[in-house]
Amino acid sequence: MANPSAISTQGRTLEINRVLRNTYMLLSMTLLFSAFTAGISMAIGITPMMGLGLSIGSFILLFVTLRKAEGASGLLWIFAFTGAQGASLGWILNHYAGMANGPMLIMQALGMTAAIFIGLSLYVITTKKDFSFMRGFLFAGLIVMVLAVIANIFIGSAPLFLALNAGIALLMTGFILFDTSRIVNGGETNYIRATVSLYLNFINLFMSLLHLMGMGGDD
Template sequence: MEQRTLHSSSSQVSALQTNKVLRNTYSLLAMTLAFSAVCAVATMAIGISPLASIAMSIGAFVLLFVVHKKADSASGIFWVFAFTGLLGGSLGYTLNYYAGFAGGPQLIAQAFGATALVFFGLSAYALTTKKDFSFMGGFLMIGLIVAIVAAIANIFLQIPAMSLAISAGIVLIMSGFILFDTSRIINGGETNYIRATVSLYLSIYNLFVSILHLLGAFGGDD
């Protein structure tokens, strides 16, 4: 009887901890996405150059290591906003490029809407079913490495069809990561909400950019 009570108490504590991580993750994710959007609009307004955009992306990549190192400290929040601000700001050039298309603003809005639909749909599925998607981790990492190598190769090859295939692949991979990361939080695999936020943010960011590229290729017209 005592063992059963202890087990029940332990399960309740675990559930409360999971709910706390989920709540903190989604709150921080919402704030960082909003901050990113503000930074993107700001760099669009000043007409950020391609080089400045690349520099901000590299800066964000460097800060990603700092974020993971500081995730357990009080300063972790500051570094998350610095990271997402730089990455959001780096989008300014890309957004200005697509905004120059006929119906460009609508194209960007469609990409944003599609990204939100995919994220909320997959998150709701993972939260409702509570399935464990940890088995996808290895496949997703291999897929991501293949996509990165292909993207680097295509910088030199410049094959439009390959570029579209890479974007479509990234959409699938990032969708898988949303399921994987949400599942890890639910099942106690990730207990740090800062790391959880960064993982989901990166999935949403890459999902948006890839969907925008696909919509621009099939629906855009300069």
């Protein structure tokens, strides 16, 4: 007679693997779609104000996506969100692309982001280590960073900008470990919400690394 406990464990493992598979498939698709919309906004040459408008729009779409994540329309909303988010980055990418070796700089930041993301994800998936203990530290750090970013809008300090991006990069590596751990250990069972979390980690890590790498050639 089959052991009910073993059957339950096997079913839970299959469910976790299903969420992992769907999450990384959807993450790949949304990142590619963001790259596509970012390319369009670069070609159009959107202004910083247009980028700000798209950022605000994507922020609203983020909340809609999370609310609709359990329904059939969740897939539509996540592509709307990631498309707007990618488009909002067009003017920033054009700024760096206009610098000496700008395109190479963007590709280096993207490659470094992908290497860090894949490396940390594989570590968590392989070891199945639980990083839930980082929750309080990460969310406290996120609040501090958001407040500091808002403050620097008015201060306009280049050294603080550099420090903030270094802090954001470090914070995002922690979130990659934390969010991947939640999926691997069954803490997140909705692949749309899981994709949103990992997508934001990837994009924020990429932008912070791009800012750090571009500081040398930025006036």
